[in-house]
Amino acid sequence: MASRLKVAVAGANGETGQSIMDALLANSEQFEVFALARPASVNKPVLSAFSARGAIVKSVDFSATDALVVALTGMHVVISCLTMLHHKEQMALIEASSQAKVQRYVPSFFGPACPPRGVMKVREAKEDMLDRIKLLYLPYTVIDVGWWCQLSLPPLPSGRIQTKVEYALNEIMGDGEAPFAIVDKRDIGKYVARIIADPRTLNRMVFAYGEVWTQNHILDTLEEKSDERVVRQSLSKDDMENIISDAYKILATNPTDLEALSQVALTQYKYSIGIRGDNTPEHAKVNDFYKRDVGRGG
């Protein structure tokens, strides 16, 4: 067991974090798995369940750098699945990982392929983190993933499929013809497990995805298979630009307005994917990403 990779995951209880923990714990001959959790979160049921499957839950205070360095010392890989609402914690984790001489840091990207700046506010914040990582010469791997297929389906009138309606794509983005890469949320961890064990991905950006679809093709297929009609709404380029500029007006007076921030984030995702067509393997490659070299996790 001496050659197992010690992997610490921050934000293990989130959606991406859970997918990654599942895959790492399923490969216990390869990985020794740690979940980093704030003292208030240590006893959450999801973490207890990971603990029961062999994970070591470490209570950490992200504002106490010295203790954080101690907690990370000896880790081969640190993976952040913290959200952008935890920017300070992420920056602390980067600093501490550098001081602890972690061999590979995976920042919390896990989003669709997108140019570094000029498209999405959320992406820009991630790129700022990457710049900091490069300034410290902290070895890294950036992992982008396709749009979750769990977020790519609209609800069916019969209620036969359950979707997260707040993200549901029954709004046709533009003409619905832009191809975009999708990934099954449950596969993300399987990709990550392969990527962090692969020396070729060190100091690289990697794009992990399953298949490429258009929105029209998804909805047509769903209607054909279900024999139901999906309610299609239209969300044009202009609609999106108006939503974004309205939200920016709110942010101009209240920069931390959560609803406006999430309107900007969500609509910029749709604009990037549906109008600009950024989230494709071809574009990911042009953006200095690595060619996908892991098979679909099975």
Place this chain on the structure above:
Amino acid sequence: MASRLKVAVAGANGETGQSIMDALLANSEQFEVFALARPASVNKPVLSAFSARGAIVKSVDFSATDALVVALTGMHVVISCLTMLHHKEQMALIEASSQAKVQRYVPSFFGPACPPRGVMKVREAKEDMLDRIKLLYLPYTVIDVGWWCQLSLPPLPSGRIQTKVEYALNEIMGDGEAPFAIVDKRDIGKYVARIIADPRTLNRMVFAYGEVWTQNHILDTLEEKSDERVVRQSLSKDDMENIISDAYKILATNPTDLEALSQVALTQYKYSIGIRGDNTPEHAKVNDFYKRDVGRGG
């Protein structure tokens, strides 16, 4: 001759530009060479000399986008050797190259290896250009080079070697022990000629250098070979930080003060190379650069 690469160089009359033009014109079986020059510069002797060797000098107005697109249409490669004082012209060249569907754009980096942000103002401006290039999905190659060996020598008391005294390294940066990559200015074009013809370097950052030296080793060797004593001055980390902060005070009231800007730029180069030790092949690699895969141009 149908398969020759059409290469357009902007800023062909500068130091890097001349090195590149020399190498491209020396490979006329491989390259069809164009120099882009503002109307006021078209008749400069250096451009006439390139013209006599087979280059086609194109007069271009960087503020007239449509005409610039026409001038660039059909070019396989566009190389910018414009300085940071021509930011507007560089951005125009990027936009026009994208519209003209240029197959590879080489932005004006040609500087030492350095993290993207947080070290050098000049580097940050270059990275902003690269972000724009990525936003447009304009295929690119970024070429960083070692510090010029022509700038790495101090003057000798006898006057036997001529150096550009304003850059001369008789100031020992820190303890003089930081290794840094150097390149012979005359070799830059030879590297560039190989890099732009290599499909592996598309959408990559490449680091081209000749050898790695420390400043003490350079000066010791020079003294030994010349049997002269070099006047060594000391430039400590604190000295540099003071020079930079003094210059920023001037820039706070006059943001375009050229002398303060050049003090910042020059001292940040020295800080990056001599104190942080950024300009090494190892760091270039960590920063997602390509391993050098062109031999020393001979």
